[in-house]
Amino acid sequence: MSASAGNNLKQLASLCRSLISNVLHAEVFAGVGLSSRSSASVLNEETLKPIVELLSTVTKEDVGLATARVASNNRSVGYIRIYSDEILSVGIFVIPCSISIPLHDHPDMCVLSKVLYGSVQVESYDWDQCSVSPNTATKPLVNHGNIATKVFDGELKEGQLNTLYQNSGGNLHKFTANSKEGCAILDIIAPQYDENKRPCTYYKAMPLGTATSNKFCLESVEESEDFCITNWAYQGLDWGFDC
Numbered sequence: 274m275s276a277s278a279g280n281n282l283k284q285l286a287s288l289c290r291s292l293i294s295n296v297l298h299a300e301v302f303a304g305v306g307l308s309s310r311s312s313a314s315v316l317n318e319e320t321l322k323p324i325v326e327l328l329s330t331v332t333k334e335d336v337g338l339a340t341a342r343v344a345s346n347n348r349s350v351g352y353i354r355i356y357s358d359e360i361l362s363v364g365i366f367v368i369p370c371s372i373s374i375p376l377h378d379h380p381d382m383c384v385l386s387k388v389l390y391g392s393v394q395v396e397s398y399d400w401d402q403c404s405v406s407p408n409t410a411t412k413p414l415v416n417h418g419n420i421a422t423k424v425f426d427g428e429l430k431e432g433q434l435n436t437l438y439q440n441s442g443g444n445l446h447k448f449t450a451n452s453k454e455g456c457a458i459l460d461i462i463a464p465q466y467d468e469n470k471r472p473c474t475y476y477k478a479m480p481l482g483t484a485t486s487n488k489f490c491l492e493s494v495e496e497s498e499d500f501c502i503t504n505w506a507y508q509g510l511d512w513g514f515d516c
């Protein structure tokens with residue numbers, strides 16, 4: 274663990290806090306019709322760059338995962354909450370080997386992820402649409418689903434980062450732990466899921482056209498009964514969120 278690790282986490286928490294206020298302002302303004310600015314407009318590559326840079330320095334040791342943790346039944350996904358409010362969520366998913374977080378979306382949201390240990394197979398999609406907001410977008414319909422493009426199907430290894438945005442970067446994704454020790458993924462999510470405004474929906478993907486086509490029909494499905502999350506306590510360095 275580096276000597277400056279604790280400071281980096283506190284600096285990262287501070288940047289996340291300013292992100293909260295920016296997103297909050299955007300939501301309030303958009304909500305009362307004062308501006309067309311949405312949370313998406315403040316969550317772009319440029320504004321998130323300082324957070325991405327600091328996130329890249331966070332290690333598994335910093336967050337108390339020097340040794341891989343495994344769920345007792347080896348089937349459920351562990352979730353370690355570091356911080357959560359109405360706008361921001363910071364936490365770690367610990368996924369046992371061969372277990373998946375099913376395909377799901379992040380409506381009007383941005384997610385920064387870092388693989389802390391292990392490797393993860395990522396399958397991700399973006400909706401085919403013209404409009405900016407997924408709430409107002411007219412997504413091309415086929416049967417009972419919507420058309421999406423698969424934008425990534427590959428492995429992310431320890432230390433690698435991924436950022437997804439409202440309409441790009443693979444806003445819908447499925448994670449499957451590849452390595453025998455499983456994997457742990459640190460997620461910074463903004464804004465937070467919201468049952469009314471930003472609900473989480475699960476999907477199944479059905480290929481369209483030829484086997485080599487990257488176009489899929491995504492149909493919403495109930496959350497799988499096989500998918501189970503267990504909350505675990507955070508045992509790493511202090512982020513200073515509560516200061």
Ligand SMILES: [Fe+2]
Binds near residue numbers: 377384446
């Ligand atoms: Fe996700």
